[in-house]
Every structure is written in structure tokens, then in C-alpha cells.
Amino acid sequence: MKKPIIIDCDTGTDDAIALICAHLCKEIDVIGITTVSGNVELDYTSENTLNLVDEIGWNIDVVKGKAKPLSRDLITASHIHGRTGLGDVVLKRSTRGFYDEEVASYIYKKAKEYNGEMSMLTLGPMTNIANAILRYPDIKDFIKEIVFMGGSLKGGNVTSVAEFNIYVDPEAANIALESGIPLTMVGLDVTEKVIMTETDRDYFKEFNNPHANITAKILDFMFKRSERFGREGALMHDGLALASMVLPELLKKEKHYARVETEGKITTGMVVVDKRRFAKDKKNVDIALDVDVNMFKSWMRDLICY
Ligand code: RIB
Numbered sequence: 001m002k003k004p005i006i007i008d009c010d011t012g013t014d015d016a017i018a019l020i021c022a023h024l025c026k027e028i029d030v031i032g033i034t035t036v037s038g039n040v041e042l043d044y045t046s047e048n049t050l051n052l053v054d055e056i057g058w059n060i061d062v063v064k065g066k067a068k069p070l071s072r073d074l075i076t077a078s079h080i081h082g083r084t085g086l087g088d089v090v091l092k093r094s095t096r097g098f099y100d101e102e103v104a105s106y107i108y109k110k111a112k113e114y115n116g117e118m119s120m121l122t123l124g125p126m127t128n129i130a131n132a133i134l135r136y137p138d139i140k141d142f143i144k145e146i147v148f149m150g151g152s153l154k155g156g157n158v159t160s161v162a163e164f165n166i167y168v169d170p171e172a173a174n175i176a177l178e179s180g181i182p183l184t185m186v187g188l189d190v191t192e193k194v195i196m197t198e199t200d201r202d203y204f205k206e207f208n209n210p211h212a213n214i215t216a217k218i219l220d221f222m223f224k225r226s227e228r229f230g231r232e233g234a235l236m237h238d239g240l241a242l243a244s245m246v247l248p249e250l251l252k253k254e255k256h257y258a259r260v261e262t263e264g265k266i267t268t269g270m271v272v273v274d275k276r277r278f279a280k281d282k283k284n285v286d287i288a289l290d291v292d293v294n295m296f297k298s299w300m301r302d303l304i305c306y
């Protein structure tokens with residue numbers, strides 16, 4: 001039985017690779033893709049998404065979502081992803097338009113249509129799903145689960161304690177955490193363990209197909225960027241969140257009661273876990289703490305190298 005999902009993304013580089021994998025993954029039925037601002041501004045994340053799906057021949061709805069967080073100014077990572085979000089990877093401009101529906105209405109309509117079987121995979125700030133939860137309180141009865149790439153217990157990447165997706169819209173993350181919808185957090189605790197190397201990239205280069213070619217090009221840019229920041233390899237944050245939906249043994253998880261700090265001068269965006277005895281009845285999220293890296297890399301290679 002294919003798993004029906006909506007992918008919400010802020011296409012940048014690792015989102016793009018996750019979308020390529022989603023297109024090829026036979027266990028996933030992507031109903032539609034919604035876009036959000038994050039890595040770069042909404043126009044760019046949306047155009048990147050539309051251009052990418054066209055590049056790989058994927059005729060799927062792309063719905064342009066929210067341009068800014070619920071209640072704070074947008075902060076992007078354009079200094080990392082390049083102005084357009086895909087660095088020096090240039091894609092042909094799509095000739096088709098975005099699916100013409102407001103994002104919260106689209107998510108709600110699809111959730112009702114799939115009568116509770118649809119899951120959300122969020123790969124950027126959680127602004128869109130938060131808008132849908134605020135506007136349609138009964139949506140929690142129609143969304144099977146939200147798997148989100150975001151958060152971290154071991155320390156942040158955009159501040160000492162905050163991971164980027166949560167940091168950009170911490171209020172949205174809290175709305176998801178308080179929604180009652182089953183949640184899985186795929187954060188830096190596991191995504192920073194999945195480092196693609198140039199050997200991994202060379203493996204993709206050997207397979208001359210559209211998906212492998214674009215994946216290798218994106219990895220090339222990610223390696224150049226990593227060197228600039230004195231880092232090794234390329235992190236597959238978003239691809240790992242996708243993989244966790246079809247590989248039940250991939251992640252080691254623990255259920256906790258977690259909230260996100262929204263006011264701290266140095267702690268805003270931090271995921272705060274409460275392990276006190278009273279909190280055991282309030283556990284609201286499965287948090288990934290470890291990952292089988294080889295299982296992920298084999299899955300990705302088998303998917304893309306056909
Ligand atoms: O912190 C990593 C996350 O922020 C990834 O989803 C990346 O694409 C950016 O959105």
C-alpha cells in the first residue's frame with residue numbers, strides 16, 4: 001500500500017535531492033508539493049521546486065505557500081544556498097504554473113479527501129502546516145502524522161541551540177507540537193551523521209539518468225559550499241526525513257514531551273524536552289536519536305542508480 005503524503009519544502013539543495021528520491025520511491029504516493037520560504041525567499045523556493053520536478057519529468061501539483069513566518073520577519077540561509085537556493089545549479093525554467101489554491105486550504109482539502117490516511121513531510125519551516133492547523137482545527141483528525149526535518153537536542157546549526165527550520169518559525173513548530181497530530185522529529189541529532197562524500201557523488205555520476213545526473217550536480221555544489229565553510233561532505237537532512245517514512249528500522253527514536261522556545265534572547269528555536277515524571281503523560285513527539293547511515297546510503301543509491 002503506497003503511503004500518501006504531501007511534501008512541504010523550501011527547495012534548496014537537500015530538499016531537491018529529497019524530491020528526486022520521493023519521485024522514485026515506489027512506497028510513497030506524493031499527492032502534492034507545497035512550498036515555503038526558508039533557505040531562500042518563497043519565489044525562489046517555489047520556482048526551484050517547479051523547475052526541478054519538470055526537469056525530472058514529474059507532473060505534480062506545486063502549491064506556493066507562505067512567504068513569511070507566522071509572526072516574525074523572515075530569515076533566510078541565502079548566504080549558504082546562494083541567492084536562488086540551488087547555488088550554481090541552473091535548471092530550465094518551467095513552462096507550467098503553480099497549482100492555484102491557498103496552501104492551508106489545499107492541505108486541508110487533501111487531508112479530508114484521503115480521509116485520515118495522508119501524512120505530511122515538512123522539510124522547511126513549519127509555517128504552512130501551522131496555518132492549516134490554525135485555520136482548520138479539525139484537520140488533526142485527518143492527518144495521519146507529520147514527519148518533520150527540524151530541531152536538535154545536541155545543539156543547533158543556526159545558533160548554538162536552534163536548528164534552522166525551527167528557528168525561522170518557532171511559533172509554527174509549537175502549533176504542530178500542540179496539535180495532537182502524531183509527530184516524528186528528524187533533527188540534527190541524526191541528519192548530521194549522514195554525510196555524503198565525493199565517493200558517493202562519483203557513484204551517482206556513473207549512472208547516466210536524469211535523476212542521477214541532477215543529484216550529482218547538486219552534490220557538486222554542496223561540496224564546494226562545504227569547503228567554503230570548512231566542512232566535510234554534504235548533509236542529507238531532508239532526504240533522511242523522507243527515507244524514515246519508508247524504512248521503519250532506519251532511525252532509533254524516543255518519545256518525549258517537547259516544546260520550542262520562542263522568546264529567549266539566545267535560546268529562541270531551541271527544542272526543549274521535559275523529562276520530569278509529570279510530563280510522561282504529555283509526550284507529543286517521537287525524536288530520532290540515532291540512524292543507520294549505511295542503510296540510508298544504500299537506499300538512496302538503489303533508488304537513484306537505475
Ligand atoms: O537545518 C537543515 C534544514 O534547513 C534543511 O531542511 C535545509 O534544507 C534547511 O531547510
Ligand code: CA
Pocket residue numbers: 009010011012014015039123124238
Ligand atoms: Ca529544507
